[in-house]
Amino acid sequence: MRILIISSQSDFRQQMQAACLRYTKTLVSLRTAESVGQGLELAHQFEAQVVYIDLTRNIEAGILAIQQLSGVPNRMVVVSIDKLTTEFVTRTIRAGAREVLVQPVQDEDVHQILDKFAAINSNTVDVQPARNGKVVICFSSKGGVGKTTMACNLAVMLQQRFGGNRVALIDANTQAPNIAPMLDLRPTRWLRDAVMEYRRLDNEMLNELMTVHEASGLHVLAHSTDNPLGLDFSEDQLSKILLVSKGSYDWTVVDTFPLLSTLNLSMMDLSDQILLVTEPVVPSLRSARYNLEMLQKAGYGKDRIKVILNRFSNFRGNVSPELVAETLNWPVSHVVPYDVHSTIAANSGQALVNMFPDSNVTSAVSRMVDGVTGVPTPPPPPEGVVEKALRQFRNWLDL
The missing domain is CATH 3.40.50.300 (P-loop containing nucleotide triphosphate hydrolases)
Incomplete structure (x- = not known):
């Protein structure tokens, strides 16, 4: 199972990494990103199946990223925040998130989400994500x-x-x-x-x-x-x-x-x-x-x-x-x-x-x-003496 964790908070990334690595029901491959931009690129390269994205710092950019991340079939996007509100849940679910985690996260909550993903996608085939510049x-x-x-x-x-x-x-x-x-x-x-x-x-x-x-x-x-x-x-x-x-x-x-x-x-x-x-x-x-x-x-x-x-x-x-x-x-x-x-x-x-x-x-x-x-x-081909002199003369004329 390929898991990507996107967060600017090093403590959250480490906590999520530890929780995912303690999941023993299947082999887990992990990647982390410090920003939304890096996360979008890595999600494409890594073909991430489960993406945990921390929206504590920048909700607006995160909402737009969820829309792009969730557009890939068979991918589960999970959002996390420190203070949960009804408006936040509504916006993220509408954007394409499948689950919401409240910080600090617990191993049990992380593992339940991975269980759910495994059950839903047990008979599906990975699809290559769209290109990301x-x-x-x-x-x-x-x-x-x-x-x-x-x-x-x-x-x-x-x-x-x-x-x-x-x-x-x-x-x-x-x-x-x-x-x-x-x-x-x-x-x-x-x-x-x-x-x-x-x-x-x-x-x-x-x-x-x-x-x-x-x-x-x-x-x-x-x-x-x-x-x-x-x-x-x-x-x-x-x-x-x-x-x-x-x-x-x-x-x-x-x-x-x-x-x-x-x-x-x-x-x-x-x-x-x-x-x-x-x-x-x-x-x-x-x-x-x-x-x-x-x-x-x-x-x-x-x-x-x-x-x-x-x-x-x-x-x-x-x-x-x-x-x-x-x-x-x-x-x-x-x-x-x-x-x-x-x-x-x-x-x-x-x-x-x-x-x-x-x-x-x-x-x-x-x-x-x-x-x-x-x-x-x-490297360019070696420049002859005449070519060099002509180039320098043209630059001098331009001045």
Whole structure:
């Protein structure tokens, strides 16, 4: 019996693991996930038959996850919470949950649920779950560090690597959206349209709301710059959009508003990686350190949060990547150098990785994609002296 436990609380995961391992009526195979996003991915890979999901911290994202998890035949979804209410039971059962556990859980209750699953599914055959894509969140609680630039170029390079309709970029910066002008897009459908229809949003509708970036083929769900402060977004609306995107695209890159809010945390719960963008300037590093402390308390670890040091220049008096890592008490996963080409590309409405494929920033983004995907880029053929001179001359002309 394949069992998956989803909870941001390590105590709950350990308690459930121990209870399941003490179940002796059949062979048990266990997996655990620290977030809803990881859980959805692992449920697909592991082909989980019984899923225990803890909704103590984020009920709204959990409800949407239950709907997706329970869509697989012969799977039992069990929800758990510390305080039980009639409204909670009604909502979770309607979403697709089969059982409810009140914390702290008892071995007897866990074993009764496993007995029930075994009895119901004694003569059934496993069915392969639907595909589940990955979500990468670009975040910083300080504006102006290059977060949106990073999100755009990361998404474009992912599209270059994978091709087809496999990569999406979502502008979830709800108060200062900039992806559309940065990529010179003129959308006719926006994030607000997806929010208005979020209850019936599906793969087909999301695809219709996307704007195609002609230079790369990337699918972009842009946010309108017209009166963005007048729009009201909730955690369940954006969570639903991300869940649908995970089912539609192999990779979804999300740009966020620079604030450690419940809205951003709900999206982080569905993410596979969080790229925390900072720069070697004291105010930015202070903000990054605070972010890391808060996110760590919320249950996010070094396996999910990757620090991106942007706009680094190696001059006397600047903060080195080693000192940044020491200051943050967190490893620096990628260093992106300062390059004037970034400004030129942004002012031109083009992705830097398209406009300047030979720049140092493009090389850094390529290494970042290697790290995000876990698939290294094949090394290019050796560059001759003439080719190198011509490339450097073209870059000089662009300046």
